[in-house]
Amino acid sequence: MTGTRTNVAVLGSTGSIGRSALEVVAASPGLLNVVALSAHRELEKLVEQARQFRPKWVVASDADAAGSHDWKDLPKGCQLLAGAAGLEQVVRQPEIDVVVAAIVGSAGLRSTWSALDAGKRVALANKETLVMGGPLVMQLANERGGQILPVDSEHSAVFQALQAGRREDVRRVILTASGGPFRGYTQERLSRVTVADALNHPTWRMGPKISVDSATMMNKALEIIEARWLFDLPPEMIDVVVHPQSVVHSLVEFVDGSVVAQLSPPDMKLPIQYALTYPERIAGVAAKLDLRQSLQLDFEPPDHDRFPALQLGQEVAREGGTAGAVLNAANEAAVAGFLRGELSFTEIVPACRSVLEQHDFESQPSLERLFELDAWAREEVGRWVCT
Ligand code: MG
Numbered sequence: 001m002t003g004t005r006t007n008v009a010v011l012g013s014t015g016s017i018g019r020s021a022l023e024v025v026a027a028s029p030g031l032l033n034v035v036a037l038s039a040h041r042e043l044e045k046l047v048e049q050a051r052q053f054r055p056k057w058v059v060a061s062d063a064d065a066a067g068s069h070d071w072k073d074l075p076k077g078c079q080l081l082a083g084a085a086g087l088e089q090v091v092r093q094p095e096i097d098v099v100v101a102a103i104v105g106s107a108g109l110r111s112t113w114s115a116l117d118a119g120k121r122v123a124l125a126n127k128e129t130l131v132m133g134g135p136l137v138m139q140l141a142n143e144r145g146g147q148i149l150p151v152d153s154e155h156s157a158v159f160q161a162l163q164a165g166r167r168e169d170v171r172r173v174i175l176t177a178s179g180g181p182f183r184g185y186t187q188e189r190l191s192r193v194t195v196a197d198a199l200n201h202p203t204w205r206m207g208p209k210i211s212v213d214s215a216t217m218m219n220k221a222l223e224i225i226e227a228r229w230l231f232d233l234p235p236e237m238i239d240v241v242v243h244p245q246s247v248v249h250s251l252v253e254f255v256d257g258s259v260v261a262q263l264s265p266p267d268m269k270l271p272i273q274y275a276l277t278y279p280e281r282i283a284g285v286a287a288k289l290d291l292r293q294s295l296q297l298d299f300e301p302p303d304h305d306r307f308p309a310l311q312l313g314q315e316v317a318r319e320g321g322t323a324g325a326v327l328n329a330a331n332e333a334a335v336a337g338f339l340r341g342e343l344s345f346t347e348i349v350p351a352c353r354s355v356l357e358q359h360d361f362e363s364q365p366s367l368e369r370l371f372e373l374d375a376w377a378r379e380e381v382g383r384w385v386c387t
Contacts, residue, residue, distance in 0.1 A: 006276060007095050009036035011059075011087060011111055012102035014045040016207050017125040017151065017268060021100045022049060024273045027285040032276055036090045038103070038111075043069045050078050057093070059086040061103070084110060091115035098276055100151070101126045104209060105332055106325075106374050109133060113367070116146030123275035125151035127226045132325040133370050134229025148230065149275035154223055155230060156271035157249030157262035162231070164252070164260040173233060174251040174259075175223055176243040177302065178203050180215040183244065187306055193345040195338065203246040203266045212335045216348050217302070221313025222331075225324050228317040235317035240310055242300045247289070264289055309349045316356070321363040322373050323356060329374040330355040333381035355380045 008025060012018045018039075025032040038059035039046035043066070050058050054075060060066030063083035071080060081090055091099050091114045099115040100123045101108055108126035113133075115122050117140060124130070129137055130148075141148055150156045154175045162170065181200055182190055198215040199208055206214070213219035224238050241251075246266040253259045264270050270286035289295075304311055316323040330352040337343035343351065355377050362369065 005031060005033045007033050007035045007097045008100060008276060009038075009057075009091060009093075009096045009098070009115075010034060010100045010102065011036075011038045011091070012040075012100075012104065012108070012125075013037040013049055014039040014042040015102055015104060017102035017272065018100070020268045021102065021123075021272050021276075022053065023285055024269050024276065025053070028273075028277075028282060031282065035096055036093070038087055038090070040103070040107075041065055047071070047073050051075055054078070056095075057081055057090050059090050061087050061107075087111040088114040091120065092118040096120060098123055100272070100276070101129065102151075104128075104207060106132055106328060106371075109137075113137065113140065116141045116148070117144050119145040121147045121149060123151050123272065124148050125272070127152055127222050128328050130226045130229045130324075131222050131328045132374065133367060134225065134324060135320060136367055136370075138229055138232070149278055150226075150230060151268070151271050151275050152223060152226065153246075153266070153268060153271050154250040155227060156274055158227065158231060158252060160262045160274070161250065161252035161260040165254045165258075169254050169256075170233075170237070171253045171255050172237045172239055173227060173231065174239045174241050174253065175220060175227065176246070176248050176250050176299075177217060177220040177240050178214065178246045179242040179244055179302070180217060182215055183242065185306070187346075190306060191344060191346045195341070198338070198345060202244070204268075208339060209332070209335055212338060212348075213331070216309050216345070217307040218309040218313075218331050218335075218349065218352070220302075221309040221316070222328065224310070224313040225317045225327075235314055238314075238317070240302050242302050244298055245296070247295070247297060248299075308353075312349060312353055312356070319361065322359065322361055322365045322370065325365070325370040325373050326356050326359045326377045327352055329377035330381050333378040334384075337381065351381055351384045354384060 034053040036057040040061045059081045066082035098121045101112045102125040112129045199211045248261045251261040265287040267287040273284045316327045334348045334351040
């Protein structure tokens with residue numbers, strides 16, 4: 001770290017995770033310092049954030065939007081970069097210690113790749129990076145001295161719980177799932193779910209894509225794959241339990257039967273902060289658990305019939321290779337189709353499975369091959385929607 005202050009780049013700073021990351025930074029004066037911010041389309045908001053945090057760089061990752069935006073309110077001394085190249089350039093700056101990777105979807109992979117290539121610590125909120133290219137990304141981090149710390153609440157919990165014992169003594173990792181807003185729905189009721197229903201998550205406030213993923217439980221499927229690569233775990237050691245209160249963020253079971261869990265109210269500021277300050281812990285702004293109030297914690301097994309995404313996630317975690325990239329892209333396209341009203345809720349997962357089954361599987365793909373398949377899978381879903 002540079003001196004006593006950790007210099008932070010927040011990529012995707014206008015999104016839900018990005019804004020929470022800036023709250024964490026704002027609440028830790030003298031410890032964390034913003035040196036770069038990026039946004040894709042919300043450039044007005046980006047300028048407002050630049051005025052508050054005075055970064056050295058801002059990146060408008062959509063070059064066209066950058067070109068037509070009026071930048072007169074950008075603070076003096078703040079350098080403007082544009083496009084994907086701007087992102088890849090900024091994360092390599094020597095004064096950056098930690099990159100918060102909060103760009104949504106597969107668009108986040110290249111900048112995360114560059115940050116790891118430059119040996120940075122990446123606070124990874126973008127699970128697509130590991131879903132798409134887990135083996136390649138982990139290998140790059142190892143070779144270049146980069147480090148990935150999870151921001152996903154479940155993976156942060158696993159990362160914390162793993163510190164309670166030796167790796168060879170871990171029996172399994174159990175990811176908790178809220179079950180989403182449709183936990184108790186019948187199959188018939190699920191088929192009539194609207195976009196508004198799917199965006200109304202019971203415990204977490206999130207963007208539209210991840211809210212739909214949570215409702216289909218595809219989010220948990222992607223998290224199984226993420227955990228498989230991040231912690232180098234065979235998929236059969238990764239289980240899912242439904243826990244509607246979202247207070248226990250995940251659990252690790254050791255060989256002696258001891259189960260270690262991490263608990264906190266559902267608030268992304270805690271995993272973000274831990275990834276920024278690790279191995280230190282600071283008081284911070286995240287909500288705290290109040291055990292003077294009675295608190296009920298429920299756990300139940302997931303229903304694989306109503307939520308077939310989980311099974312798909314296990315299969316893709318086992319297959320590796322190109323399967324993660326295809327699933328991720330197919331799901332992004334299918335969710336976008338659902339949000340536009342072109343696909344019903346219960347068609348999202350079958351569309352993903354159909355595209356996965358049609359693709360030419362490769363066990364050792366290159367990064368460029370993954371991007372080709374990403375584009376291919378999106379088109380295939382388009383065809384699935386039309387027929
Ligand atoms: Mg999560």
